[in-house]
Amino acid sequence: MDDQVISRRLLLKRAAALGLLASTQRFLSACTATSLLPTTQTGLHASTLSGEVIDLLIGETAFMVDGRAGIAATINGTIPGPLIRLQEGQDVTIRVTNQLMEESSIHWHGILLPSHMDGVPGVSFRGIQPGETYSYRFPIKQSGTYWYHSHSGGQELRGMYAPIILDPIEPDPFQYEREYVVMLSEWSFESSEVMMDHLKKSSGYYNFQKRDAREFVADAARLGLWSTLRDYVMWDEMRMDPTDFADVTGSIFTFLMNGLPPAGNWTGLFRLGERVRLRFINAASMTFYDIRIPGLTMTVVQADGQNVQPVAVEEFRVGPAESYDVIVQPTEDRGYTIFAETLDRSGYVRGTLAPRTGMEGKIPERRVRPLRTMEDMGMKDHRGSHSAHAVEKVVTQPSHDHDSNHNMDHDESSHEMIRQDNHGSSHSPIPGIIPIRHAFDHHGTGNQTVAEYSQSRMHDPGRGFEHSTRRVLVYADLKSLTSDHDQRAPEREIELHLTGHMQRYMWSFDGKKYSDTPEPIRAQYGERLRLTFVNDTMMEHPLHLHGMWMYLENGSGAHLPRKHTVVVKPAERLSVVVTADASGPWAFHCHLLLHMEAGMFRVVEVSTNE
Amino acid sequence: MRHASVNVAYRNCRVALAVFVLHVGFSLTSAWAESKHEHMELDSGPIDQIGPLQPGSRARETEAVPEQWPPPVHDEKQRLFTLVDVLEYRPGSGGGKRREDYRWDVEGWYGGDYNRLWFKSEGQQDTAFKADYDADFQLLYGRFLWKYYDIQVGGRMEAQSFRGSNVTRGLGVIGFQGIVPYNYEFESALFIAQNGAVSARLSYTKDFLLTQRLIFQGRFQTNLAIQRVEEFTTGSGLNNLEFGGRLRYEIRRKFAPYIGASFERSVGETATLVRRQGGDPSQVRFVVGVRMWF
Numbered sequence: 013m014d015d016q017v018i019s020r021r022l023l024l025k026r027a028a029a030l031g032l033l034a035s036t037q038r039f040l041s042a043c044t045a046t047s048l049l050p051t052t053q054t055g056l057h058a059s060t061l062s063g064e065v066i067d068l069l070i071g072e073t074a075f076m077v078d079g080r081a082g083i084a085a086t087i088n089g090t091i092p093g094p095l096i097r098l099q100e101g102q103d104v105t106i107r108v109t110n111q112l113m114e115e116s117s118i119h120w121h122g123i124l125l126p127s128h129m130d131g132v133p134g135v136s137f138r139g140i141q142p143g144e145t146y147s148y149r150f151p152i153k154q155s156g157t158y159w160y161h162s163h164s165g166g167q168e169l170r171g172m173y174a175p176i177i178l179d180p181i182e183p184d185p186f187q188y189e190r191e192y193v194v195m196l197s198e199w200s201f202e203s204s205e206v207m208m209d210h211l212k213k214s215s216g217y218y219n220f221q222k223r224d225a226r227e228f229v230a231d232a233a234r235l236g237l238w239s240t241l242r243d244y245v246m247w248d249e250m251r252m253d254p255t256d257f258a259d260v261t262g263s264i265f266t267f268l269m270n271g272l273p274p275a276g277n278w279t280g281l282f283r284l285g286e287r288v289r290l291r292f293i294n295a296a297s298m299t300f301y302d303i304r305i306p307g308l309t310m311t312v313v314q315a316d317g318q319n320v321q322p323v324a325v326e327e328f329r330v331g332p333a334e335s336y337d338v339i340v341q342p343t344e345d346r347g348y349t350i351f352a353e354t355l356d357r358s359g360y361v362r363g364t365l366a367p368r369t370g371m372e373g374k375i376p377e378r379r380v381r382p383l384r385t386m387e388d389m390g391m392k393d394h395r396g397s398h399s400a401h402a403v404e405k406v407v408t409q410p411s412h413d414h415d416s417n418h419n420m421d422h423d424e425s426s427h428e429m430i431r432q433d434n435h436g437s438s439h440s441p442i443p444g445i446i447p448i449r450h451a452f453d454h455h456g457t458g459n460q461t462v463a464e465y466s467q468s469r470m471h472d473p474g475r476g477f478e479h480s481t482r483r484v485l486v487y488a489d490l491k492s493l494t495s496d497h498d499q500r501a502p503e504r505e506i507e508l509h510l511t512g513h514m515q516r517y518m519w520s521f522d523g524k525k526y527s528d529t530p531e532p533i534r535a536q537y538g539e540r541l542r543l544t545f546v547n548d549t550m551m552e553h554p555l556h557l558h559g560m561w562m563y564l565e566n567g568s569g570a571h572l573p574r575k576h577t578v579v580v581k582p583a584e585r586l587s588v589v590v591t592a593d594a595s596g597p598w599a600f601h602c603h604l605l606l607h608m609e610a611g612m613f614r615v616v617e618v619s620t621n622e
Numbered sequence: 623m624r625h626a627s628v629n630v631a632y633r634n635c636r637v638a639l640a641v642f643v644l645h646v647g648f649s650l651t652s653a654w655a656e657s658k659h660e661h662m663e664l665d666s667g668p669i670d671q672i673g674p675l676q677p678g679s680r681a682r683e684t685e686a687v688p689e690q691w692p693p694p695v696h697d698e699k700q701r702l703f704t705l706v707d708v709l710e711y712r713p714g715s716g717g718g719k720r721r722e723d724y725r726w727d728v729e730g731w732y733g734g735d736y737n738r739l740w741f742k743s744e745g746q747q748d749t750a751f752k753a754d755y756d757a758d759f760q761l762l763y764g765r766f767l768w769k770y771y772d773i774q775v776g777g778r779m780e781a782q783s784f785r786g787s788n789v790t791r792g793l794g795v796i797g798f799q800g801i802v803p804y805n806y807e808f809e810s811a812l813f814i815a816q817n818g819a820v821s822a823r824l825s826y827t828k829d830f831l832l833t834q835r836l837i838f839q840g841r842f843q844t845n846l847a848i849q850r851v852e853e854f855t856t857g858s859g860l861n862n863l864e865f866g867g868r869l870r871y872e873i874r875r876k877f878a879p880y881i882g883a884s885f886e887r888s889v890g891e892t893a894t895l896v897r898r899q900g901g902d903p904s905q906v907r908f909v910v911g912v913r914m915w916f
Contacts, residue, residue, distance in 0.1 A: 115692065134694035165696065210875070213703050213915065217875050224831035248805045251770065457768055458735060515770070515801065518735050525735070527698045599694060611697030 059094040064104060066096060068118065070140075070162075071111035075171060075199070077266050077273055082201050084171035085112060085162065091271040092195050092295065093160075093174030100155040100181045106148040108140060112167075115139040118148070119163040119558075120176065121333060122317055122576040125150035127596025130558050132163045135599045135615055139164060155180030156317025157291040157335050159195070166204025166297075169605055173197060173295040178317070185493060186313045186322065188339055191289035192280040196303075196330070196352055196361065198265040198296045199273075207260055208606055211517040216253060218261045221358060221381045223247075223254070252461075254384040256514060256550060257475070259606060260298045262359025267299065269352065269363045277372060278363035279347075287341045288365065289313075290350075294330040297605035300355035300552060300579075302329050302476065305348050305365065306376055310338035312485060318561075318574045319493035328485035329355065329474055331554035331579035333603035336485075340365070349373030355476055355552070357381045382476040388550055390450070390463025390583030438491075442567040443544060444468040444585030455523025455548065459511040462548040463583035470566045474552070474581055487566050487578075495570035496563070498591045502542035505587075506533060510547040510555075510580060510602070510612075518610055519549075519602065525611020532615035533600065535592040544587045547580045553607065554579045557616065559598040562588035577603055592618045697735075703915065704730035707827070708868075710882075710911025712748075720902060723747035725909070731764060738764040740774055740797075750886035751845065751862040753855060753901025754783035760795055760811075771800035778813060784853040785899070791854070792816050804828075821847035821856060832869075837878070839913075841866035850891060855899060857891025870913050878913045 061068075068087050075084035075091055087093030098104055110116040117139050119131035129150045133139030140146040155178045162172035175193045200207070210217040223244065232240040247254050272278040282288050290310075294301055304310075304327040312323045314337035322339075330336055342348050347366040354360060357379050364373055447465040454462055473484035512519040519525065535541050543562070545555060556577040563572040565587040572589065580586050595618045602612040708727035714720055726745045731738035745757040762776030774797035781790045797811040806826045813821045825843040832838060845861040868882030886905045888896050893903035 132694055134691045138691050163694070208699075209701060212701060214875060220834045222831055222834060224833050226833065245804070249803045251801055251803060251805050457766055460769060513769075516735060516766070525697045526693070526695050601695075609695050609697065611695060613695045613697075615694075 059088065059090075060097050061094045062097045064102065066104065066106045068093070068106060068108045069111060070108065070116050070118075070172065073171075077199050077201075078275065080201070082199070084199075085116075085167045086171050087118070087160075087174055091171040091173075091199075091268070092197070093172065095175050095177065095193060096160065097177045097179065098152050099179050100152050103149065103151050107145050108148065109145040110140040110142055113142055115141055115164055116167060116172075117163045118160050118172075120148070120150075120158070120160050121556075122156075122158040122335075123150070123176070123178075124153050124559065124561075124594065127559060127594065127598060130598065132558065132599045135558075135597050152178055154178060154317070156314055156319075157193070157293060157337050158317050159293050159295055159333075159335070161295065163599075165609070166605065168295075169198075169200065169204045169297040171199075175291070175293055177291070184313075185319060186289075186311075186339060187287060188289040189286040190280075190282055191291065193270070193291045193293065194278075194280075194350065194363065195270050195293045195295050196299075196301050197268045197271075197294075198299050199268055200260070200264050200266070202264055204297070204605055204609065207264075208517070208609060211259055211606065215259075215514050215517050216256075218259065218263050219253070219255060219356075220261065220263050221255050221356065250389075250461075251515070252384070252389075252550060253514070255381060256384065257356035257382065258298065258300070258354060258358060259517075259551075259604070261356055262354060265299065265359060267296075267352070267354065267359050267361035269350070269361045272361075272363070274360065274362050278350075279369060279371070280350075280363065280365050281369065282342055282365055282367060284345060284367060285341065285343055287339050289337060289339050291335065291337050292330055293335040294332050296332050298332065300329060300331050300554075301352040301361075302327060302355060303350070303352045304328075304376075304482065305340060305350050306373070307344070307348055308340045308342060308365075310340055312336055312338050312489075315490050315573055316575045316577060320573055321491040321493055321571070323485060323489045324483070325485040325489075326482040327477075327480070329477075329579075331552065331577065331603070332605075333554055333556050333577040334575075334579065342367075347371035347373040349375055351376050353379065355382075355474075357476070379476070382478065384475065384550055384582070388475065388582035389461070390465045390548075438569045438571060440565070440567055440569040440572075442468045442470060442488075443542075443565055443587035448585060450546075450548070455509055455511045455520075457523075458513050458516065458518045458520060458525065459523040459548065460513040460515070461550070462509075463546065466546045466548075466583050466585040468586065469581045469584040470586070472581065487564060488568075490564065490566060490573035491568040492571040492573045496572070496574070498540065499570055500540045500591075502540045502589050504539065505542040505544055507544045507546060508533075508614075510545060510549055510553050512549045512551075512607070512610075512612070514550065517606075519604075519607040519612035520610075521612060521614055526613040527611060529614075532597065532617040535590075535616060535618045537592055537595050537618055537620040539592045541590045541592055542587055543590060544585065545578075545580045547582055547584045547586075550582050552579055552581050553612070554603040555600070556603045557588075557590065557598065557600050559594040559596070559616075560590050560592065560618075562590055564588055594618060595620045700732065700734050702730070702732045704728065705915040707913055708911060709913070710880075710909040712884075712907045712909050715905075715907060716902070720905065720907070721748055725749070725911075733764070736766045738766075738772070740764045740772075740776070748901065749907075750864070750888045750896065750901070750903050750905045751855070751892070752782065753896050753899035756780065756782040756854075760797075762795060762797060764797075764799075770802070771798060773798055774811070780854065782854055784855075789853045793821075802826075815851070817851075819847065819849040819851050819856075821845065821851075821861075835872040837870050837872060839866075839868045839870065839880075839882075841868065841884075852895060855888075855892060855895045855901075857893075857895055859891065860889055861892040862886065862888040866909075868909065868911070868913070876915050880909075880911055880913055882909045882911075883907065884909055 073086040073089050074081050117131045117133050129148050130136040158176040161168045266273045269278045309324050347364045350363040352361050445468045447467040450462045470487040477484050509522050511523045554577050561574040598616045600614045600616045601608045706728050714722040729742040731740045740762040742760040747755040758780040760778040762774040764772045764774040767773045776795050778793040778795045793813040793815045799809045802808045806828045810824045827841045830838040843864045847856045850858045864886045866884040868880045870878035870880035872878040884907045888903035896903040
């Protein structure tokens with residue numbers, strides 16, 4: 013009976029959509045965007061939209077996953093929505109019509125534009141009301157791979173996301189013969205509201221990889237009863253779960269590549285010897301992906317749409333909302349599996365690069381779920397080898413001796429490392445490379461733990477790669493291809509702590525969720541500002557700043573990579589520099605959808621007033 | 623140029639056009655009402671209004687976020703949570719000495735992250751602590767106090783049989799609840815009865831995962847009192863101790879049938895009162911039940 017109701021509702025909506033379109037004389041172009049199809053089209057983009065004026069229609073569409081139908085919120089009727097391909101230097105008007113019964117919005121992720129065009133309800137505008145058409149208009153001032161998505165409630169998770177390609181005026185500084193967008197996401201028949209409800213009431217609801225008696229016996233056999241017992245009891249003592257890597261897991265998610273589940277096997281074709289550019293975009297709401305293509309080396313050429321000095325890797329981790337462009341050159345007459353395994357190892361999605369359709373590569377063996385360590389807790393006595401190694405590496409680099417010694421001489425409390433002398437240099441100090449003790453502040457009631465010691469983990473590929481023999485991308489590898497014109501040292505530093513409470517499922521900055529602090533983070537127009545993030549939680553958080561680039565202070569001197577989203581690991585201290593060159597209110601938040609909705613959200617207010 | 627592309631699209635869309643003709647009459651009225659914005663654009667001229675803000679009006683841009691806008695995130699939702707931790711059947715034992723009976727322990731809250739309205743109820747019959755039956759209901763205001771703990775203040779109604787008749791009393795409650803180190807769920811309450819009698823209850827539960835769905839719950843509960851209250855079979859001092867083990871299988875996270883055993887003992891003065899009422903102050907009982915939440 014439920015099904016009948018839904019299908020009738022859908023039918024009515026579609027009928028209404030038709031009428032609406034007719035009245036605007038724009039139904040014809042929308043027809044070509046497949047909004048009339050009974051189910052969404054998946055696979056490679058059903059349509060590419062270009063030009064000065066683009067029309068988008070937000071509506072409900074049935075979406076089939078593994079033989080079961082759900083109701084998706086879609087852009088022009090497909091998951092992902094249509095690829096928008098524009099030229100750097102052009103102006104664009106994008107008219108978005110909301111056919112949902114609820115408020116909606118589109119946010120242009122990573123695009124530099126006027127604040128009121130940014131598409132965040134409650135920050136940049138009022139939102140797009142049901143039946144309303146909102147016209148976005150902005151100039152394209154950049155190039156690269158980006159994406160767009162709904163910024164209203166859980167609509168993003170219901171299917172409202174799509175890629176953007178901005179073609180550069182100057183040719184790309186790398187060559188390729190063929191390109192594909194590889195958009196990763198996830199599908200669930202449960203809404204984000206239901207997920208939030210479950211997690212607020214039982215935070216381990218979706219984790220079916222907890223430590224149990226069987227694992228205890230296996231560990232005891234391997235490591236000895238006493239040390240196993242001690243380890244298990246220690247985690248219990250801290251009231252922490254070392255298996256907590258994803259709040260929502262493969263237990264309800266079907267992981268998607270360009271809208272297709274693993275069985276759908278999204279396939280990109282190539283001719284032998286061709287260089288193929290893969291534009292990986294993580295459009296998932298809650299999932300970190302580890303991506304590799306067994307048999308191929310991937311050369312990373314862009315991160316978050318910005319050119320970087322090429323880095324050859326065999327695997328990389330992409331957090332929600334991040335993007336990486338890689339170039340591969342398959343030379344064998346076989347299918348190559350594009351394997352994207354989730355960080356918590358609860359699932360994967362795969363696709364294939366193949367010389368002909370219908371081919372499949374071997375699906376790699378799945379890895380075991382990792383465990384949190386004392387390093388993730390920020391415990392002094394248990395500093396991991398990675399970080400110690402990182403410090404050593406920096407110290408032994410000749411051009412670094414001065415800086416490192418300088419830092420080493422400082423005691424823990426003095427972490428001001430604002431330096432004037434990094435003009436044109438290819439190295440710079442990494443803030444937080446030396447562990448810094450947490451201040452007395454425990455960030456209030458709603459924060460569970462603090463990292464006693466926080467430090468840079470940019471040389472650390474992250475949990476799950478402990479035993480990897482592959483070359484995995486780390487943030488320290490990213491170096492902007494060109495040096496930015498603004499090389500000023502930051503005038504001011506703002507330290508923000510990433511806080512939360514797993515059992516209560518509360519997420520916040522400095523212990524305050526959004527509804528606790530309407531007061532925004534203030535910046536002066538033109539100011540050069542350092543934002544230092546300290547992750548006091550036990551989870552990775554992808555932080556996204558709207559409207560302005562974050563220059564990741566990863567030690568690459570004048571070549572700091574520009575990012576719109578940075579992943580901060582547990583107990584990590586990570587700094588970015590921001591030139592406040594865009595006035596207005598901007599959203600700043602964790603891009604894990606449920607963390608954002610739980611309150612891990614702030615407004616950054618760039619003011620032109622004195 | 624726009625016309626040309628429309629013509630191409632038109633040719634591609636004849637089928638759709640036919641569908642449109644069928645539907646247009648039906649949807650025209652509602653569409654008209656919904657699409658005032660669209661009509662403004664019918665002439666395809668330049669768009670005057672771009673969103674709610676005028677471009678270039680810097681004063682507006684730097685203004686604080688207007689208050690009539692909806693919040694960007696919704697982190698203040700109120701929820702209703704009900705946990706039926708114990709709902710069980712206890713078969714008779716001791717050669718008919720102990721009758722079959724039922725027992726429940728339910729609690730929950732309505733509220734947000736910081737403030738909650740709690741409700742709790744326990745009911746038992748023929749336990750080592752209560753000779754006949756005993757049921758209570760609590761309504762409490764709870765405040766998220768610090769890290770892992772809630773403080774609760776409110777009232778409790780308790781009903782019990784005493785010498786074959788019903789006795790009830792009202793009590794004031796101050797509770798403290800949370801998760802203590804080593805991951806024990808901990809619940810404590812101080813009760814002050816109408817007549818000034820003071821008693822307290824303390825309980826701990828802890829889950830042990832045998833598999834991801836087969837879970838053993840250990841349970842400990844004790845009651846204490848300052849004054850002797852005979853109608854409520856409460857002696858002065860330590861009243862009772864209860865250890866339970868319940869093995870549940872989470873068919874769903876929210877629905878888990880279980881089997882288990884409970885070792886109960888009343889002590890001291892309380893044991894005497896229970897015995898005097900015809901109860902058994904020392905029992906081992908098997909239980910079959912279901913744990914659920916929603």
